[in-house]
Amino acid sequence: MSEQPKKSAKKKVELDPRFVNYRHVWVCIESERGEVHPVSWELLGEGRKLADALGVELCGVVICGPGERGKAICGEAFQYGADKCYLLQDDVLQDYRNEPYTKALTDLVNTYQPEILMLGATTLGRDLAGSVATTLGTGLVADCTELVIDTETRNLASTRPTFGGSLLCTIMTQRHRPQMATVRPRVMAMPEPEASRGGEIIEVPFSMIEDSIITKVLEFIADDTRDKPNLPFADIIVAGGRGLRTPENFQLVWDLAKVLGAEVGASRPVVQAGWAELDRQVGQSGKTVRPKLYIAAGISGAIQHRVGMDGADVIIAINTDPHAPIFEFAHYGIVGNATTILPALTEAFKAHLSQLKKVG
Amino acid sequence: MHSVVCIKQVPDSAQIRVHPVTNTIMRQGVPAIINPYDLFALEEALRLKDKFGGTVTVITMGPPMAEAALRKCLSFGADDAILVSDRAFAGSDTLATSYALSATIRKIMEDMPVDLIFTGKQTIDGDTAQVGPGIAKRLDFQLLTYVSKIVDVDTEKKEILVERRAEGGVQLLKTSTPSLITMLEGTNEMRFGDLDDLFRASRHELKVWNREAAGIDAVEMIGLKGSPTVVSKVFAPRPRSKRAEMIEVHDSEPKNLAVTLLAKLFTQHPKLEQEIAKRA
Ligand SMILES: Cc1cc2nc3c(=O)[nH]c(=O)nc-3n(C[C@H](O)[C@H](O)[C@H](O)COP(=O)(O)OP(=O)(O)OC[C@H]3O[C@@H](n4cnc5c(N)ncnc54)[C@H](O)[C@@H]3O)c2cc1C
Ligand SMILES: Cc1cc2nc3c(=O)[nH]c(=O)nc-3n(C[C@H](O)[C@H](O)[C@H](O)COP(=O)(O)OP(=O)(O)OC[C@H]3O[C@@H](n4cnc5c(N)ncnc54)[C@H](O)[C@@H]3O)c2cc1C
Structure with missing residues (x-):
């Protein structure tokens, strides 16, 4: 498709008459065992902007089992910006399964006809989005990093990285509705919830009998999250790259992280060399992070790394090469050897913090 | 099979x-x-x-x-x-x-x-x-x-x-x-x-x-006809409007460098100082 972007989207393409009455922006609120995935709130924040640009409502879709606090989830969705929530609760929707969830969401779309439908690019969201888009025969743009409304045509312009992240492309679904998109966790900012906001809950019945569903969930084995890093939600991250050269030098990253109460991140070569676990890889094929502070030592700033950490509030880069790409987007740069600068930073932070303690 | x-x-x-x-x-x-x-x-x-x-x-x-x-x-x-x-x-x-x-x-x-x-x-x-x-x-x-x-x-x-x-x-x-x-x-x-x-x-x-x-x-x-999505443009990621502020000191002593950085960082981002103090 984007192999030959000759067919220009500028050329006016008419919306298929079947879809002219499709209105409103929808976000699928992902919950498993009563836990809402934070990406859903991030999507509501983004959806709010789209709905306002179009002058339409923002609606959440909550699909879950009967005992799973569906109404409370709707209530939270209103706080994060939704005007309305469609709530489907049924025994067959207890655990995520492709077949009943696909039916639930496609039926809902056919009945209430939204113009935009967004899902998180999680294992659940990608499984469901691909199935729903195929069933509806509409377009789906994966892993978007930017979503805006083309006001002239009311079309959604979805931007995503292409070719391993080296370029971006903007994709539109012009003739079909809904326009579907997935977004990875932590790519969009988390909106501030407003406790006073409320909205309308529309309970929608769902009728599918268990006997007609072929796939059964025999067991759910929850991950052991003890001692597992949670990089996407870390406020401070110290990350090291190949420029550190040895696993011993990588220890210097840990030393600074300890003083700052930070998580440790890594570039891909570091993970491949086994100096850090896969859970710590930041970037396109790793985690997307949004910390308040990101310190990158010996990381060149390749685009595949950048897409995972560009959302950090403050980026400090340490690199021997003054022309390293990371200085193009870091906020503070230090040209120098990370193996001497990291320990100096550790000492300086330590001294500063003990000073603060004395004063405070 | x-x-x-x-x-x-x-x-x-x-x-x-x-x-x-x-x-x-x-x-x-x-x-x-x-x-x-x-x-x-x-x-x-x-x-x-x-x-x-x-x-x-x-x-x-x-x-x-x-x-x-x-x-x-x-x-x-x-x-x-x-x-x-x-x-x-x-x-x-x-x-x-x-x-x-x-x-x-x-x-x-x-x-x-x-x-x-x-x-x-x-x-x-x-x-x-x-x-x-x-x-x-x-x-x-x-x-x-x-x-x-x-x-x-x-x-x-x-x-x-x-x-x-x-x-x-x-x-x-x-x-x-x-x-x-x-x-x-x-x-x-x-x-x-x-x-x-x-x-x-x-x-x-x-x-x-x-x-x-x-x-x-x-x-x-199939092909373009069967594809609801259309690429409207392909472009390079935009560079940030400003390049990094480079921290340099003349004697390039790592210790001085670190102190200079911290001073800048905490003056320009006072909230960050509280954030770090809170967790350390
Ligand atoms: C940069 C870029 C961005 C794109 N973005 C989108 C988009 O957002 N939405 C969209 O609808 N299309 C998009 N396309 C078009 C899409 O890539 C093509 O339709 C492609 O033929 C299949 O998609 P995929 O590469 O994403 O495969 P995936 O869906 O990621 O592939 C999953 C699996 O399907 C199998 N598979 C995929 N393609 C083939 C094949 N040709 N032959 C045999 N098995 C195959 C493989 O086993 C593969 O592992 C994009 C294309 C490019 C180059
Ligand atoms: C499909 C695909 C997916 C990818 N996904 C990811 C991903 O998720 N995450 C990721 O990180 N990468 C990813 N990559 C790899 C990415 O392209 C880069 O190769 C990688 O990010 C480079 O890692 P690096 O910066 O640590 O190493 P290098 O590019 O080798 O950079 C090392 C840097 O350290 C500097 N340096 C050397 N010595 C010192 C020293 N003593 N002190 C300070 N600085 C020093 C050098 O000047 C250089 O800038 C992916 C690539 C592809 C193709």
Whole structure:
């Protein structure tokens, strides 16, 4: 498709008459065992902007089992910006399964006809989005990093990285509705919830009998999250790259992280060399992070790394090469050897913090 | 047991460079490889064949040069390979691609029933992970995405038990065949074909199917026509408006450097100071 972007989207393409009455922006609120995935709130924040640009409502879709606090989830969705929530609760929707969830969401779309439908690019969201888009025969743009409304045509312009992240492309679904998109966790900012906001809950019945569903969930084995890093939600991250050269030098990253109460991140070569676990890889094929502070030592700033950490509030880069790409987007740069600068930073932070303690 | 493995030939993205002036992809000399994620799918199908016997058919939709990727799969031990190739497929998005591949598999099923379809988790170029679910829906196969382990297969009862990676845990799923599995990476290790396989692969008569041979009459379902998504522009990531503020001190003593940085950092971002003090 984007192999030959000759067919220009500028050329006016008419919306298929079947879809002219499709209105409103929808976000699928992902919950498993009563836990809402934070990406859903991030999507509501983004959806709010789209709905306002179009002058339409923002609606959440909550699909879950009967005992799973569906109404409370709707209530939270209103706080994060939704005007309305469609709530489907049924025994067959207890655990995520492709077949009943696909039916639930496609039926809902056919009945209430939204113009935009967004899902998180999680294992659940990608499984469901691909199935729903195929069933509806509409377009789906994966892993978007930017979503805006083309006001002239009311079309959604979805931007995503292409070719391993080296370029971006903007994709539109012009003739079909809904326009579907997935977004990875932590790519969009988390909106501030407003406790006073409320909205309308529309309970929608769902009728599918268990006997007609072929796939059964025999067991759910929850991950052991003890001692597992949670990089996407870390406020401070110290990350090291190949420029550190040895696993011993990588220890210097840990030393600074300890003083700052930070998580440790890594570039891909570091993970491949086994100096850090896969859970710590930041970037396109790793985690997307949004910390308040990101310190990158010996990381060149390749685009595949950048897409995972560009959302950090403050980026400090340490690199021997003054022309390293990371200085193009870091906020503070230090040209120098990370193996001497990291320990100096550790000492300086330590001294500063003990000073603060004395004063405070 | 008959498994169909879908593979895609992709440019080795590690070697792709972007032209600094024109912002276009410089493809010249970039080797084409089998999408690395698809090798986990192929290996898993081969393991089932080792265990239960049967046939592994590899298919790809792509240009004539994709034949090389199929031959490679044959050399790993696949039994048969089909290249679906036609100018009419050019410009297909995932909806059109899943349509063409599902039509191809329907055609294959006319000769021999298919128990399992395997795809990779995603590709390294399009990277959407949408084609697997698309094929499953179109063929009404049970969809099993992000499978980390095939626990058991009962060929008599036509049942399969798998572990599926979900958010926050692993689902143990039981379903019946036919089903479509998208295999997670790192779940197995691709075998090396032996000399016999290599020899067989080089002499194997690969099938090449055009649109008609793949049983597709509906031209409006494939290629650009069958693709609801349209690329409106391709561009380079914009640089931030400002380059990094460089911290330099004249004697370049690391200690002074660090102190200078901290002073700047905390003057310009006082909240950060509180944040760090809070947790330390
Ligand atoms: C499909 C695909 C997906 C990818 N996904 C990811 C991903 O998720 N995450 C990721 O990080 N990468 C990813 N990559 C790899 C990415 O393209 C880069 O190769 C990688 O980010 C480079 O890591 P690095 O910066 O640590 O190493 P290098 O690029 O080797 O950079 C090392 C840097 O350290 C500097 N240096 C050397 N010595 C010192 C020293 N003593 N002190 C300070 N600086 C020093 C050098 O000047 C250089 O800038 C992906 C690539 C592809 C093709
Ligand atoms: C940069 C870029 C961005 C794109 N973005 C989108 C988008 O957002 N939405 C959209 O609908 N299309 C998009 N496309 C088009 C899409 O890549 C093509 O339709 C492509 O044919 C299949 O999608 P994929 O590469 O994402 O495969 P994925 O869905 O990631 O592939 C999953 C698995 O399906 C199998 N498979 C995929 N393609 C083939 C094939 N040709 N032959 C055999 N098996 C195959 C493989 O087993 C693979 O592991 C994009 C293309 C490019 C180059």
